[in-house]
Amino acid sequence: ITHAVSKTIDNGFIITGRPASSNSSQEQAFIIKVDSLGNQEWIKKFSHPANYEWGNGVIQDSLSKKYVLVGSRGYPATSYVYITDSLGNIIHQKFFSGIYGGALVGVKQLTDGNFIACGVEETGNTVSTWDLMNSCVIIFDIYGNLIWKKTFGRESILNTLIDLEISAGDTITLCGQYDSIYTQGLGLNSMFQVYKIDSNGDSIFIRYIDIHNDNANQDVCKGITLTNDGGAALTGYFSMISSPTPFVLVKLDKWGCDTVDCQLVSVNELNKNNFEFQVYPNPT
Numbered sequence: 001i002t003h004a005v006s007k008t009i010d011n012g013f014i015i016t017g018r019p020a021s022s023n024s025s026q027e028q029a030f031i032i033k034v035d036s037l038g039n040q041e042w043i044k045k046f047s048h049p050a051n052y053e054w055g056n057g058v059i060q061d062s063l064s065k066k067y068v069l070v071g072s073r074g075y076p077a078t079s080y081v082y083i084t085d086s087l088g089n090i091i092h093q094k095f096f097s098g099i100y101g102g103a104l105v106g107v108k109q110l111t112d113g114n115f116i117a118c119g120v121e122e123t124g125n126t127v128s129t130w131d132l133m134n135s136c137v138i139i140f141d142i143y144g145n146l147i148w149k150k151t152f153g154r155e156s157i158l159n160t161l162i163d164l165e166i167s168a169g170d171t172i173t174l175c176g177q178y179d180s181i182y183t184q185g186l187g188l189n190s191m192f193q194v195y196k197i198d199s200n201g202d203s204i205f206i207r208y209i210d211i212h213n214d215n216a217n218q219d220v221c222k223g224i225t226l227t228n229d230g231g232a233a234l235t236g237y238f239s240m241i242s243s244p245t246p247f248v249l250v251k252l253d254k255w256g257c258d259t260v261d262c263q264l265v266s267v268n269e270l271n272k273n274n275f276e277f278q279v280y281p282n283p284t
Contacts, residue, residue: 001017001018001019001020002015002016002017003016003017003018003054003055003056003057003071004016004017004055004056004057004058004106006058006059006060008033008060009060009062009065010035010036011036012033012034012035012036012041013033013034013036013038014031014032014033014058014059014060014067015031015032015033015034015058016029016030016031016032016055016056016057016058016069016071017029017030017054017055018030018053018054018055027052027053027054028045028046028047028053029045029046029053029054029055029069029071029073030043030044030045030046030055031043031044031055031058031067031069031084031088033088042087042088043088044084044087044088044089046082046090052072052073052074052075052077053071053072053073053074054071054072054073054103055069055070055071056070056071056072056103056104056105056106056119057069057070057071057104057105057106057107057117058070058107059107059108059109059115061109061113061142062109062113063113064142065086066083066084066085066086066091066142067083067084067085067086067088068081068082068083068084068107068109068115068142069081069082069083069084070082070104070105070106070107070117070119071103071104072102072103072104072119076100076101076122077097077101077102077103078095078097078101078102079095079096079097079101079102079103079104079119079121079136080093080094080095080096080104081093081094081095081096081104081117081140081144082144083142083143083144092143092144093144094140094144094145094146096136096138096140096146096149097121097122098121098122099124100121100122100123100124100131101121101122102119102120102121102122102133102136103119103120104117104118104119104136104138105117105118105119105120105160105161105162105163106118106119106161106162106163106164106174108164108165108166108172110139110166110170110199111170112170113141113142114139114140114141114142114147115139115140115141115142116137116138116139116164116166116172116199117137117138117140118135118136118137118138118161118162118163118164118174118176119135119136119160119161119162120133120134120135120136120159120160120161121133121134121135121136121151123155125155127157127182127183130157130182131157132155132156132157132159132183133155133156133157133158133159133160134151134152134153134154134155134159135151135152135153135159135160135161135174135176135178135193135195136149136150136151136152136161137149137150137151137152137161137172137174137197137201138150139199139201148200148201150201152195152203152206153178153193154180155183156178156179156180156182156183157179157182157183158177158178158179158182158190159176159177159178159179159193160176160177160178161174161175161176161193161195162175162176162177162221162222162223163175163176163221163222163223163224164224165224165225165226165232167226167230169198170198170199171196171197171198171199171204172195172196172197172198172199173194173195173196173224173226173232174194174195174196174197174224175192175193175194175195175221175223175224175232175234176192176193176221177190177191177192177193177218177219177220177221178190178191178192178193178208179191179218180208188218189210189217189218190218190219190220191208191209191210191211191219192208192209192210192211192219192221192234192236192250193206193207193208193209193221194206194207194208194209194224194232194234194252194256196256205255205256206256207252207256207257207258209234209250209258211236211238211248211250212238217238217239218238218239219236219238219248220236220237220238220239221234221235221236222235222236222237223235223236227251229253229254230253230254231251231252231253231254232251232252232256233249233250233251233252234249234250234252235247235248235249235250236248236250
């Protein structure tokens with residue numbers, strides 16, 4: 001099963017994923033290098049003793065030609081970053097799930113040469129038989145060293161980021177899914193979520209898009225691409241609708257709005273300089 005494809009410096013492609021098998025011992029993450037015509041040049045497989053190893057995102061470093069692979073391995077899952085040489089041999093590996101587990105899915109390179117990846121991190125809490133999670137974003141260097149990690153949103157049975165794109169000034173737009181009602185005992189209803197953040201992880205805006213808003217439906221976001229007008233387009237499908245499962249394309253403007261009725265508001269800053277305050281005790 002192919003999970004991600006990205007272009008390489010030589011105009012070929014690097015591919016990652018996992019074998020499709022009912023036997024977990026055969027679930028080995030792989031990366032495949034192909035040329036511009038799709039001819040295979042080499043393949044590498046990575047096996048973890050606990051099995052269940054998935055490759056979810058891969059990119060080539062623009063300077064060193066090394067490859068950066070993100071994914072999850074083991075059960076409960078542990079998120080990982082593998083840095084490989086130009087032939088796919090691991091030279092650095094790091095793990096970022098905290099104590100309860102998680103997974104990394106998408107990865108991109110920033111203008112300063114570092115990398116950003118998104119995914120999910122388990123919180124250790126549960127509701128019924130469901131593990132609760134938060135969306136997760138990390139930035140790390142070419143050696144896999146963590147620069148920062150942040151989690152987003154309220155813990156839920158589904159709160160994950162699955163894809164990201166970078167625009168001018170290292171502004172990052174991320175998409176995923178969020179279920180806001182199950183933890184309140186109101187059934188299942190996941191929706192698309194879109195985050196726009198800066199390179200420090202500070203929020204620019206957050207949007208939730210509930211396409212099928214009845215409790216029986218799950219809106220599943222699968223990918224994002226930026227558009228020429230400064231907005232974005234999302235793809236996805238509805239997992240709870242009978243086959244054939246319909247797909248969906250959502251167009252957002254530069255503020256994350258999917259309708260012309262989405263209005264912006266402003267904030268006026270008030271300055272008052274003639275105030276007094278006291279600091280005590282003195283001396284402190």
